[in-house]
Amino acid sequence: MNTKFKFWGKLTAIFAITTFLAVIPQSPAIWAADNVVKVGNIIPLSGPSASVGQQGKNAREMAVEEINAAGGIKSLGGAKLKMIYADSESKPEKGVAEAERFINTEKVHVLTGCWNSAVSYPTSAVAERYGIPFIVPVSVADKITEQGFKTVFRIAAKDSWWTRDQFAFLKDMEKEFNTKVKKLAFVYENGDWGKGFAGQWKDLAKKGGYKVVVDEPYPSTATDLSPVVQKIRRAKPDVLMLVSNAADAILLTNTLADYKVKLKAIIASGGGHADPSFLKAAGKNAKYIFDIVEWETDVNKPGAKEANAKYKTKYGYNLTGEAVDAYLATYVLKDALERAGSLDPAKIRDALASTNLTSSPGMIVGYDAVEFDKTGQNKHASLVMVQINDIGKGLERITVWPKVARRAGYTPIFPMPAK
């Protein structure tokens, strides 16, 4: 190639770039036009947790639509949020690889995800290494916020709070219905989430004076859970406590009914049991199951009904705790971006750390504020217990605990009648 041409080409390019750069500060309009906040979302869109991942995606989309329609991030000249999704397939290595790709190739400003604790945990290390803020709407393993990381922020309650509340609920039920519970069975998926829960259950059971008769992890990909169910049946526990993903939650519930296992109560831990397809696929076998969640459609909060109605007409099913967390997370991000007024990840991180969100369209959760402690955990996150029952309108999830939040006129069924 002609050297002269090369030189002129370079010169023009440099000139063009400098003019462009020079123009930007003076004209916010141009700046805003190609100004977007890139948010990388790593969620399970296929594999065993695809159903939950899809809900998280829907909730994010709804929040982003609302935020962008209302003028985007004003302190950034109306910058729009742009969501980029990656499928983790519930696999830790996929989560890590996608986080690397998002940060290095897509140049995202913020990461969110990953629902599966096993994926969020290693992914948080990637975010920390690059200093990219990582918002975890819901992944409950305690250790995610206990690594001393600066960039991890979790909206949902951590699992030690979930298990604490499950046992508090059990004690309250025993008192309210004057029924003694002695033997507990723990059956849980063989991942970070299930094992984390089970470890805490064991401690709590010891403290509470319960006897653990079954302690059984199982692979979430199991095609047949009847051996596990037979084990439960022979051990004759009073209460069965579960941690399950969706496919196995359905399979377990149906198999328990098939084998006519007699229990006083089943206490589930959200996840698969909170999946909208769970009620449809398990049908009347799901009756009387107690489940712990962060949010229920009957929550008494302004805007909650409207948000749920909008979501339902859009996607065909109710909001779940997971979806609400994702919805709220998007608004928490918006709030932080407004205060950061910059796309510098460090500034966004600092803004997130000083979050104190009390009123926002996203605040449809049962608690009153989002505020992160030193570890990045939302201090105010709280939980409720629901019971699945049919009170004349088909199967639904009815809030029963804490007693102040119980749906008016409903008495929980405890112990469970024989089916």
Added chain:
Amino acid sequence: MGSIYGLTALGLTIIFGVLKVINFAHGSLLMVGMYVAYWAIVFTGLHPYISLIIVVPVMYFFGFYLQDIVIKPIFKAEKDVREPITVIIVTTGVWYILDNLTLLIFGPQYRGIQDNPLRGKMIEFGEMMISVPKLWGFVAAVITAAAVYWFFQKTRMGRAIRATSLDREAASLMGINQFKVYNVAFGIGTATAGIAAVTLVPFYNIFPTVGVLFDIKGFIIVVLGGLGSIGGAILGGIIIGLIESIGPQFMTATWTEAIVYGLFLLVLFVKPSGLFGVKYDW
């Protein structure tokens, strides 16, 4: 449950035996079969097992044309190779396409057939409980295996298929149209996946990636029982099923997977052709 694994593996082993191709899309074919059965039952309100008359032909032709349109051209391009690798890659592609198409069309929700006469039926002998739909699954597996065996031994087409599986070129020289044979074999393999799907539908969830769960087990069973062996597939399935159901009584359920894979490795070390495999084929 083991017999249903066996039924899934049966289709795999037929396709492998004849085409000498490991069909990675087999789990997806099972998944397609489950969706066909699901919609057939939901729309017509038929008894789940009667839906076989719809599912089996649909699946047969699905497999037949899948082979004819998608796999055959690749086969022709690689006709000089005994075990065409590219075809394996194509089946992997088919697997991804089918799974993701279903994900797009039907969404990731879990479906189950609520009101079917078989759901939750149990035969009780004191402490022993046997699930009725699973018992029928066993019956279906044995009948299907017997029928396939009879077909391969006694009918003209069956003999043609066996001839092709032994020596592709010699069979062609004898005037057998090998691609037609492949289509039929693939169709039969897919139809058995359809039968497995129908036996699963009354008590199992239907979702787009359901096939993956059965796929891996199918491969293990086929290797365990011997590649290309019909009886081996069913027996291998029952062995895996027994390990899965008896194992957890003595240890935690997660250990059974380790045992299954351990056994798989052991068989590969000791008798690579599988329990009922034919040695000369290797």
